[in-house]
Amino acid sequence: MNFSVDRDQLVDVLTGIQGVAERRHTMPVLSHALMTVSGETLTVVSSDLEIVIRCLQPVTAGEPGSIALPARKLLDIAKVLPKETPVKLTVKEGNYVEISSGRSHFRLAGLPAQEFPEMPEKPAGKPVSIDGDLFRRLAEAVVSFASSDETRYNLAGVLMERTEPKEGAFLRMVATDGHRLAMAEGEAGDIGDLFASRKVLVPKKGVQEIRKLAESGPGSIELSASDKFLFAAKGDTEVWVRLLDADFPDYRQVIPRENPLKATVNRDAFAEVLRRVGVMAPDKVHSVKLSFSGQQLEISSTSPDQGEAQDLLEAEYDGPAMKIGFNGRYLQDAVSGISEEKVVLQMKDEVSQVILRPEKDTAYLAIVMPMRIF
Amino acid sequence: MSRAILHLDLDAFYASVEILDRPELRGKPVIVAGSERRGVVTAASYEARKFGVRSAMPAATAKRLCPQGVFLPNRFSRYKEASDEVFAIYRRFTPIVEPLSIDEAFLDVTGCERLFGSAEEAARKIKEAVRRETGLIVSAGVASNKFLAKIASDLGKPDGLVVVPPGEEQAFLDPLPVGKLWGVGKVTEGALSRMGIRTIGDLRRVPRDRMVRSFGAHGEHLHALSRGIDDRPVETQREAKSIGHEETYDRDLRDRGTMRRELLSLSDRVSERLRRHGVKGRTVTLKVKYHDFVLVTRAITLAYPTDDGGTIYRCALDLLTETEAGPRPVRLLGISVSKLTGAEELPPEGRMEQIALFGRPGTDPKPAPAAQDPGKKERLNRAVDRIREKFGPRGIVPGALPDDEDPGT
Numbered sequence: 001m002n003f004s005v006d007r008d009q010l011v012d013v014l015t016g017i018q019g020v021a022e023r024r025h026t027m028p029v030l031s032h033a034l035m036t037v038s039g040e041t042l043t044v045v046s047s048d049l050e051i052v053i054r055c056l057q058p059v060t061a062g063e064p065g066s067i068a069l070p071a072r073k074l075l076d077i078a079k080v081l082p083k084e085t086p087v088k089l090t091v092k093e094g095n096y097v098e099i100s101s102g103r104s105h106f107r108l109a110g111l112p113a114q115e116f117p118e119m120p121e122k123p124a125g126k127p128v129s130i131d132g133d134l135f136r137r138l139a140e141a142v143v144s145f146a147s148s149d150e151t152r153y154n155l156a157g158v159l160m161e162r163t164e165p166k167e168g169a170f171l172r173m174v175a176t177d178g179h180r181l182a183m184a185e186g187e188a189g190d191i192g193d194l195f196a197s198r199k200v201l202v203p204k205k206g207v208q209e210i211r212k213l214a215e216s217g218p219g220s221i222e223l224s225a226s227d228k229f230l231f232a233a234k235g236d237t238e239v240w241v242r243l244l245d246a247d248f249p250d251y252r253q254v255i256p257r258e259n260p261l262k263a264t265v266n267r268d269a270f271a272e273v274l275r276r277v278g279v280m281a282p283d284k285v286h287s288v289k290l291s292f293s294g295q296q297l298e299i300s301s302t303s304p305d306q307g308e309a310q311d312l313l314e315a316e317y318d319g320p321a322m323k324i325g326f327n328g329r330y331l332q333d334a335v336s337g338i339s340e341e342k343v344v345l346q347m348k349d350e351v352s353q354v355i356l357r358p359e360k361d362t363a364y365l366a367i368v369m370p371m372r373i374f
Numbered sequence: 375m376s377r378a379i380l381h382l383d384l385d386a387f388y389a390s391v392e393i394l395d396r397p398e399l400r401g402k403p404v405i406v407a408g409s410e411r412r413g414v415v416t417a418a419s420y421e422a423r424k425f426g427v428r429s430a431m432p433a434a435t436a437k438r439l440c441p442q443g444v445f446l447p448n449r450f451s452r453y454k455e456a457s458d459e460v461f462a463i464y465r466r467f468t469p470i471v472e473p474l475s476i477d478e479a480f481l482d483v484t485g486c487e488r489l490f491g492s493a494e495e496a497a498r499k500i501k502e503a504v505r506r507e508t509g510l511i512v513s514a515g516v517a518s519n520k521f522l523a524k525i526a527s528d529l530g531k532p533d534g535l536v537v538v539p540p541g542e543e544q545a546f547l548d549p550l551p552v553g554k555l556w557g558v559g560k561v562t563e564g565a566l567s568r569m570g571i572r573t574i575g576d577l578r579r580v581p582r583d584r585m586v587r588s589f590g591a592h593g594e595h596l597h598a599l600s601r602g603i604d605d606r607p608v609e610t611q612r613e614a615k616s617i618g619h620e621e622t623y624d625r626d627l628r629d630r631g632t633m634r635r636e637l638l639s640l641s642d643r644v645s646e647r648l649r650r651h652g653v654k655g656r657t658v659t660l661k662v663k664y665h666d667f668v669l670v671t672r673a674i675t676l677a678y679p680t681d682d683g684g685t686i687y688r689c690a691l692d693l694l695t696e697t698e699a700g701p702r703p704v705r706l707l708g709i710s711v712s713k714l715t716g717a718e719e720l721p722p723e724g725r726m727e728q729i730a731l732f733g734r735p736g737t738d739p740k741p742a743p744a745a746q747d748p749g750k751k752e753r754l755n756r757a758v759d760r761i762r763e764k765f766g767p768r769g770i771v772p773g774a775l776p777d778d779e780d781p782g783t
Contacts, residue, residue: 176732178730178731179728179731180731254731284678285726285728325726327728367731369728369730370729371726371728371729372729373726374727
């Protein structure tokens, strides 16, 4: 196999697949990118068995063939090659590849292409088209709420489903780690029954990869799904994400219908005070205290042996004086999903679910469980 | 200033206590083991050792090596009693006593010359006092640090007193095999041997860089040890790194249901001990020894520290699914909790604990009352502890463990 490619294009395509190339050496070939030339096209694939990314790249082809090359090292090489100069790759005997550009020469050891895991099939059925910006917005708003706790496999992803409360089809994403939950939705045009006939629970990392794909430029992404995979394509790039085979809890049950105590605060001021007071919050639990009283919200934190912090902000609140503990990070994540000027906190008491949502928009809400204050 | 550290190690401790209690056994090969059929040797008298019987060896092997041996079951509470007596004697000589185990301790007697004479004399006086007052024999190592003192006590056994005089550390260490170094097991020993390193002296002559290249941080550590360098102080209050409990079963467990019951019982005991020590831990480790003695461990780390038996049990259940327990018969199960933080790490006033949104993940959408409110769970656990204080450990048990039946007996 040999081919010539523009250096910048090679850097781009290798950067795109890097997130999936496995760094740990459980299976050496997974730290490699599979490079295949056929006709005038170079196909680059990287896989960690859970996520597979495939990119196509036009090249000046010499001879077809394929080889697996260490993804990280190949990118490191591509980056230091002279800019705007064609790069020539030639496979030599013993799974070596020669990389040359101008007067620079590299020899890089690879692995036989056959060692690379087989590609999953593309899901059957017509793919649906979803606005890339919508997907990115929804994913960003909820993905940090998914669990990183390895014991909670069924919470380690984002649930995607179709809702139709209003006219048109809505795409909804929900994520929770068992302490807090976020739900975001948006009108998605004709998404057919892509998310209706099956449960689509997408692991956190897979959501991030599809989000990256969605924000790689304007336009929509094509989505389709099988029982095992969610498949996304945009331009010359395709992503397969293995779905989580687990039961997402019935999240509707934990969304309170009535939380009578309502406090409205300025979004930016709230975020800033949380960040400020968070500096003195204990490291692991990030606990902060919110004290509502009249038109004032006091936020404070205490680190044993270190000290304290407190700050005040204005709040529209007419309930009884109340003191609630929270993980400050959870509140920060909830606020960062809101783009309106005002944030509404809806509470019941010190130990029940608290809703955070934008004042007007109903397409986003976050639920945070308080921390009990002893 | 040069320190004076003693390492004191009771000889064949469990077996010696048994002989103390039954003088007719003196001079006989006494072997203490969990159970003659399935247990592991926890102590062997020197008479039994002549037959090749060693601690940690399966009792069945010991029986084969020494069929005439007197096999006795463990009586831990009696050993603890004897150990307490001995440690009380140690503490008459210095308050700086670091217990390593039930039968081993480090003592720092630096600056005690006016009271007891030299460190060697102090060691001799302690040995005499222990023998006179308890009838037990203790071997002593005297050196300028813990590492050397421990090697020294081992060299003189039984009834030893080995002194490494200050300034002669190197001469003492050099001829010893590298296996004597802490942290050199079979694997490292093999690797060192392939490098032509057999004695501690050989190791000392290897350039530090080469040791670091071959063994990383561990190599650096070994290099320091080979020079007799060990600055660790004798710590009177060693903080427990983990709290756990394990059980070896007389008959292999084959059925997951039985294993789950055992895990519930183990979780319950571990959580009780956590609460008794006033600590919580974030990492739960499950230990499974299969019938063929192959040992595996699986661990998970939680977002919040816990001392709750139910939480530990659910983790252990999840971890069990990551083992081959069931298809492969199991002879031992153990649970331990590590990454401990003192419950008092946060001030009692203003301590905060996260409340859960769901009950058990995925199974119960309604928050379980206890999971919903950690305060309730805490009060419940405290009540359980109080009932056990009053009515004994079986005064209250989890509903799934109503009777005394032990699946392994």
